[in-house]
Structures are given as C-alpha cells and as structure tokens.
Amino acid sequence: MPPQTALRSVASFADLWIGRRAHPDPQALAATSGLAPAVVVTGASRGIGRALAMRFARADRDVVLIARDEEALATAAADIARSTAVRAVPLALDVTLADTPERLDAALRAAGLYADVLVNNAGIGLAGAFATQSAQDLDRLIALNITAATRLMHHALPQMLARGRGGILNIASLGALVPGPHQAAYYASKAYLLSLTEAVAHEARGRGVRIAAVAPGPVDTKFHRTMQAESALYRTLVPALRAETVARSAYRGYQLGRTVIVPGVLASLAALAVKLVPHPVTVPIVGALLAVRGAERDRS
Numbered sequence: 506m507p508p509q510t511a512l513r514s515v516a517s518f519a520d521l522w523i524g525r526r527a528h529p530d531p532q533a534l535a536a537t538s539g540l541a542p543a544v545v546v547t548g549a550s551r552g553i554g555r556a557l558a559m560r561f562a563r564a565d566r567d568v569v570l571i572a573r574d575e576e577a578l579a580t581a582a583a584d585i586a587r588s589t590a591v592r593a594v595p596l597a598l599d600v601t602l603a604d605t606p607e608r609l610d611a612a613l614r615a616a617g618l619y620a621d622v623l624v625n626n627a628g629i630g631l632a633g634a635f636a637t638q639s640a641q642d643l644d645r646l647i648a649l650n651i652t653a654a655t656r657l658m659h660h661a662l663p664q665m666l667a668r669g670r671g672g673i674l675n676i677a678s679l680g681a682l683v684p685g686p687h688q689a690a691y692y693a694s695k696a697y698l699l700s701l702t703e704a705v706a707h708e709a710r711g712r713g714v715r716i717a718a719v720a721p722g723p724v725d726t727k728f729h730r731t732m733q734a735e736s737a738l739y740r741t742l743v744p745a746l747r748a749e750t751v752a753r754s755a756y757r758g759y760q761l762g763r764t765v766i767v768p769g770v771l772a773s774l775a776a777l778a779v780k781l782v783p784h785p786v787t788v789p790i791v792g793a794l795l796a797v798r799g800a801e802r803d804r805s
C-alpha cells in the first residue's frame with residue numbers, strides 16, 4: 506500500500522478516536538454552508554510555513570497563506586496552485602494587529618472559505634543577552650509568538666469544537682523543552698506555546714478537533730539570519746533539517762492525532778535527553794550552543 510494511502514487509512518481511525526465525544530452543533534454546521542473548509546497557515550510566505558501549506562495542499566486541502574510581504578506571498582501561493590489542484594489564497598496581514606481574527610474571518614468569507622485548520626506558524630527569534638535586548642524587540646516577539654498565536658487559537662477553537670471537526674497546529678520548537686540562554690525570551694515563548702497546546706488538547710480531547718504542537722530543532726530557513734544568530738555554535742554543530750522534512754513529519758503526526766510532534770531522529774533523542782537530564786546540566790550546554798559570537802554579538 507502506498508505510504509499516502511496507508512496514512513489516510515490510519516488517519517481515518519484516528520478521526521474516530523479524536524471525535525469519540527463530538528456532538529456537532531447543527532447551527533454551527535449551517536453557518537459554514539456554502540463555504541469550503543480551508544487550512545489557514547500564518548507565516549506561509551517562506552520557510553516552514555510555506556512547506557506546510559504545500560504539504561496540506563498536496564493532500565487536496567485548500568490553503569490560505571498569511572504573511573506581511575505581499576509579493577513573496579503571491580509567489581508562494583502561485584507556486585502551490587501550480588503544483589497542486591487546490592485553491593491557494595494569499596492574504597497579506599500582520600497577525601499581530603489586534604483585529605486579526607475579524608480581518609481573517611472577513612477575508613475567508615469573501616473567498617468562500619472557513620478556517621477548518623489553523624496552523625500558527627508565524628514566529629520570530631531574538632538572539633543575544635536578554636539584558637541587552639531592546640524592549641521594543643521583546644514586545645514584538647511576545648506580540649507575535651505568544652499574543653497573536655493565542656488570540657487566533659482562542660478565536661478559532663470554539664467554532665471548531667461546535668462543528669466537531671478541524672484542527673490547530675502550533676509550531677513551537679525543541680527550545681520549548683529547555684531554557685535557552687542567549688535566546689531566552691524566544692525559548693520562553695515557545696515553552697508557553699507548547700504548554701498551552703498540551704493543556705488545551707487535554708481540555709478538548711475526544712471532541713473532534715486535532716490540537717498539536719510541533720517542536721523542531723534547527724531548520725534551514727531565513728529565521729537564524731533574521732535574528733543574527735548565524736555565528737552561534739548550534740548553526741555549525743547541530744545539523745539543520747529542511748523545511749520540507751519538518752512539514753512532512755508535522756503533517757503525519759497531525760494526521761495521526763499526536764499532541765507533540767518532534768521531527769527527526771536527532772531532535773527526538775535531544776527531546777528525550779532534556780527530559781531526563783536536569784537543567785543545571787542542560788542549560789549551560791544550550792547556552793554554549795546559542796551564544797552569538799563576534800560581529801553579531803557586538804550588534805546585539
């Protein structure tokens with residue numbers, strides 16, 4: 506049996522378990538009549554978000570791609586539409602705006618869609634010593650990695666529960682499992698997202714909605730350059746996965762109904778190690794891997 510068919514069969518069994526206590530509300534279902542279900546991916550113009558949008562599209566899901574850069578977004582959407590038979594709708598939006606949920610709902614409705622799956626992927630890093638970071642940069646990180654993700658999840662989940670179907674996939678990080686000196690606020694933001702995901706997944710268990718977090722180790726994207734962390738040891742010592750590999754693993758884990766997905770063997774071993782080894786041992790090691798050096802450190 507081809508792997509895709511096998512995954513679909515197992516996912517159907519997972520559906521039965523995930524929806525064992527679901528009671529779809531006819532009114533909630535009627536509210537989406539005439540609209541098509543879509544997978545909404547934030548931060549989808551490049552990197553992991555773009556790969557995830559492509560992965561869902563390859564599984565015949567219409568996708569809505571969100572990011573701020575209109576041109577990059579249009580290119581990503583056109584690429585997905587060209588390589589698949591689904592609709593790929595670009596939506597230029599800064600998800601840290603307070604009225605993002607309303608703007609998203611309006612855009613979806615105008616496109617004849619509703620959010621069946623939300624992928625909270627947009628996120629930024631911040632490298633350097635916490636004491637030297639600007640209050641503005643910290644605010645920006647919290648606004649995107651914590652507030653925007655929480656707000657979107659909080660907005661989407663009640664409707665999904667009422668329909669007794671759907672899903673939320675939050676892109677956290679392996680860094681969620683351990684404090685990260687020199688990326689302290691970033692690691693803490695991902696710990697928040699992972700904790701939120703696991704807790705809400707427990708609250709919603711059996712009600713038909715998949716709720717999962719992905720915790721990848723380093724991935725080769727613009728992310729590290731954007732936060733000026735390319736000189737840190739982890740960039741040379743820790744092999745980075747490709748965004749497509751992370752997307753494939755995330756999609757498979759999500760379909761199977763897993764709550765925490767760690768892509769790759771190395772990251773899975775690291776996740777196990779940080780659970781077993783106490784923080785006084787792991788934190789200095791992580792700190793040594795994350796410390797930025799030379800020109801990047803001087804700029805931070």
Ligand SMILES: NC(=O)c1ccc[n+]([C@@H]2O[C@H](COP(=O)([O-])OP(=O)(O)OC[C@H]3O[C@@H](n4cnc5c(N)ncnc54)[C@H](OP(=O)(O)O)[C@@H]3O)[C@@H](O)[C@H]2O)c1
Nearest residue numbers: 548550551552553572573574599600628678723724726728
């Ligand atoms: N790369 C890694 O090693 C790694 C490892 C673990 C976890 N992660 C997590 O994976 C996620 C994706 O990372 P990535 O590596 O793919 O990063 P990336 O290549 O820098 O892409 C980030 C995406 O987020 C979008 N974005 C940024 N700010 C936004 C905003 N305010 N509103 C809407 N979209 C926004 C960017 O587009 P615009 O700038 O055009 O808005 C871009 O599409 C992040 O949450 C990151 O923390 C990454």
